[in-house]
Amino acid sequence: MENFRLKVFRAVAAEMSFRKAAEVLHLSQPAVSQQVRSLEEEAGARLFDRGNSDGHGSQIVLTEAGRVLLEYATAAAETMAEAQRALAALNDDVTGELRLGASTTIAQYVLPRILGAFLRQYPHVHLSVVSGNTERIAEAVAEEQVALGIIEGPAMRRDVKTERMVQDEMVLIVAPGHAWARAGAIAPAELEKAPMLLRERGSGSRRVVERALKKAGIPLRLLRVVMELDSTEAIISGVEAELGVGFVSRCAIGKALRLGTIRTVQVNGLEIVRDFSFIRLAGTDATGAVAAFQRFAMGSSHAG
Incomplete structure (x- = not known):
């Protein structure tokens, strides 16, 4: 033109x-x-x-x-x-490059299903995806390394803006032989007694867990944090190996629950919900492939 x-x-x-x-x-x-x-x-x-x-x-x-x-x-x-x-x-004929960033849980458990369907509908979009913890994806958006990010915790920056995609719940998981698995539910104070597996600093999942526990009267210093891990999968594997207990996204544990390698435990009075959110550079609007992907992902998330 x-x-x-x-x-x-x-x-x-x-x-x-x-x-x-x-x-x-x-x-x-x-x-x-x-x-x-x-x-x-x-x-x-x-x-x-x-x-x-x-x-x-x-x-x-x-x-x-x-x-x-x-x-x-x-x-x-x-x-x-x-x-x-x-x-x-x-004309619904979206083309061009789409550079996405996704925090680790989303990249591994949420995004693959959405991307497959999106590319079938928009085959002329050239897609690339980078993953990292929430802090890293927010940085990538701010530095314009990616056009759109999807994160699982607060962005903690003023040079980006977020928009809710879908709500997620984090749950406590334990090994099948753990005493809590038989109890089914525990008091919040019980969390201080078990070795805890947490995500690394900078992770959106960790921030959400820390805030919820603090609100329930359990600051992080009272927990027996025995290991910090860089992915949800690592926490699930650690729990399966009976290294400790941990909080993970409910969307990540379907397979492990079906196999019976973990159990979920209710913590009385503790509900940990968070938003999976789109994140863009402040002052910008979603256009072209970015806008098409946001619309598609929103529809897929609420449908699934």
Whole structure:
């Protein structure tokens, strides 16, 4: 949709070479030179200073007029790209790159099902996903390494904004032979007696657990934290190996419950719920593939 002469001009300005611009655009070098000459005639000003070269080599620099036009040409190209994305969205024909970030529990247990269905509906989206704890994903969004994140705890930053995706519950799990498994429910004070497996610092899951326990009158210093682990799967494996007890997302334990390798235990008066949330750079709106994915994920989450 961009004016072709401006596209050629931007390519020459980017490469500072007619020859290299021709290679990038898959045109002949004379064709590139002709497009630039025509644009100069239309603008009424020279856009490049060819110096002592013949105009076909690499010894060129932008003139003052060229620098001014380049600024506007770049803005125009960005505007037309945005228009193209908006038009594609109206036609439900979403294309382009989608860079997602997801905290570890979501990346492992929630996202795969959603992504498979999303790519079947939007096959022209090129998707990449990075994972890490909530703190790492918030940082990636703030630094624009990913366009959209999904996190499982508070973002703890002011340069990003969050939007609820779906609610999740965290539950206490123990090994089948643990005394609490037979009891079925325990008082909150009982938590101080058992070796506890926790997620690492910076994890959204850990923040949520800490806040809930503190609200129930059990600060972290009263617990016997024997191990800090970097994933939900590691906590489940540790509980199965009878290394301790731990809090994990209910969405992560379906397989282990079916196999009978863990049990859930109710802590009287303690309910740990949290939001899985979308996270974007503050001041930005969801458009194109990002907007399509948010809509799709919201629908999938509430349906499932």
